[in-house]
Amino acid sequence: MRRLLALLLFVGGPVLYLVRRRDERRERVHLYYDDGSMVTLQHGAPEAEQLLALARSAL
Amino acid sequence: MDAASALADLTEISSQVEAAVVLDDTGAVIASTLDDAERSARLARTALDLLGAADKRFESGGRGLTQLEAALREGSVFVAREEGRRIVATTSPEPASGLLFYDLRTCLRSLAEPKAESTPAPKPARPKRRSAKAEHSDKEETGA
Numbered sequence: 215m216r217r218l219l220a221l222l223l224f225v226g227g228p229v230l231y232l233v234r235r236r237d238e239r240r241e242r243v244h245l246y247y248d249d250g251s252m253v254t255l256q257h258g259a260p261e262a263e264q265l266l267a268l269a270r271s272a273l
Numbered sequence: 274m275d276a277a278s279a280l281a282d283l284t285e286i287s288s289q290v291e292a293a294v295v296l297d298d299t300g301a302v303i304a305s306t307l308d309d310a311e312r313s314a315r316l317a318r319t320a321l322d323l324l325g326a327a328d329k330r331f332e333s334g335g336r337g338l339t340q341l342e343a344a345l346r347e348g349s350v351f352v353a354r355e356e357g358r359r360i361v362a363t364t365s366p367e368p369a370s371g372l373l374f375y376d377l378r379t380c381l382r383s384l385a386e387p388k389a390e391s392t393p394a395p396k397p398a399r400p401k402r403r404s405a406k407a408e409h410s411d412k413e414e415t416g417a
Contacts, residue, residue: 243343244370245327247336261330265323269343269350272319273363 241266274383276304283362283380287373291348293362295384296320303358303384320352320361340377342370353377356385 241257243265255262274282276295284290284306295303296317305313327338340353344367351362351373360377 240367241345243327243341245331245338246340246342246374248339249336251336253331264326264330265341265343266345268319268323268326270345270347272316272350272361273345273347 243269276384279380279383280304280306282383283376287376289364289368289373290376291363291365292316293360293377293380294320295380296359296361298357298359316361316363319350320359323350323352324354324359340374342374351377353381355381358384 241262243255243262245253245255247253255265257266280293280295283293290306292305292307292312294305294307294313294316297303300317300321302310302313302317305316307313307316323341323343324338327341331338339355341351343350346366348366349364349368349370351364351370353360353374355378358381360381362373362377364373
């Protein structure tokens with residue numbers, strides 16, 4: 215039983231961590247301008263955090 | 274088209290839209306898909322805050338921000354603005370961004386169009402019948 219639990223932790227932990235990181239990487243902000251240009255702000259960028267926090271409050 | 278009908282069309286076309294609000298420059302709600310007025314006002318406020326924050330941080334070289342997408346794990350928030358009106362929509366996760374922006378812009382443009390029912394196109398003026406006497410006086414003036 216202990217071995218099974220240890221195996222679950224050994225496999226499940228990293229999987230959960232990777233899934234969470236992948237989801238976080240998907241969080242981003244796209245800004246579109248009238249000249250046709252676009253700026254993408256990835257999760258973790260200080261500029262993105264404020265905008266993502268505002269958006270999160272709307273959901 | 275009125276704002277409520279435009280939003281109804283939007284939600285019918287775009288199944289990923291969960292809520293949408295049309296607002297003016299000041300943040301006043303013009304129409305909403307939400308029944309809760311307070312939630313509509315909060316969503317409108319968020320749209321203004323997002324545009325304001327993005328404008329402040331990324332204003333450069335005279336370009337203007339026209340639309341914005343904030344993608345989160347829980348869903349996405351889209352804001353588009355055009356000629357004094359803004360539209361904000363919340364969606365399920367990973368929506369088709371291009372299509373959604375197209376639908377939002379179509380919604381905003383349909384609001385800008387003049388109402389077809391209330392202001393019918395003016396009928397073409399019928400040519401007035403001129404009497405023979407008037408035609409005769411015209412000929413005299415021109416010397417014909």
